[in-house]
Amino acid sequence: MMNDYRYLLFVATALFALWAVMSSKLLTSAIMLALVSVTVSLLFFEYGAPWAGVFELSVCAGLITVLFIGAVSLVRQAEEKAPESRARFYALPLAFAIFAIAGWFYLPPFFNELAGWARPGTGGGTIGLALWDLRRPDLLGQVLMLAAGVFVIKSVFPRRNEK
């Protein structure tokens, strides 16, 4: 079995995710999503992946939450005037329980088999070596990806031409 702390964090992540999906208020959903990010980053630290944890905590729990709250504040009034039907969301705990029980019989044996495919690495090196040396060409890809994001925003909101 997993150690207790890790197990607790997985349960907390699933609970916050359920809360984020089932909440009728979008603001609560956005805050619960931030808490999902926090528990996921704690899991990263628990696994011994501190760099991933720091990025998750600062970018996903911080920046993305701010973006979500900004968008929610814009659409909140319209959502409250014409809310979505909640019936399908209320069915989530039932669907989740059915998936969990059915998955319990089939998924763990499959994942056990999957674990046998792992090719153990040496575990050496540093994150600096992986990011700045071995995967140097990827950095250009990441910069291009961010540039693509900026370009999307620029094309979705073009500057208005008075003429």
Add this chain to the structure above:
Amino acid sequence: MSHFAYEWYSIALIMFIGFYCMLVSRSIVRQLIGLEIVSKAAMLALVSAGALANNLIYAQALLITMIVIEVVVVAAGLALLVKNFRLHHSADIWKLDSLKG
């Protein structure tokens, strides 16, 4: 049963929640929330596999790339939401098709 199997079973449950949200909701915000949850589950799967193979360094390097992509996708999705909202005063995903052209 190994640790890995239990961890991935938990990850599969989290991923199910995200997929369910994307499946049943018509709100763009909720679609993006579902996408975020699925993405978190995928990240956990990556780190768990990295820990299993004793290769956490490369898993982390891949994860940082994934976080960058996630930010771009969410920013683009929310930009579409704002644009759609300005035109239709609604966050309904079915009205996105009227943005074409």
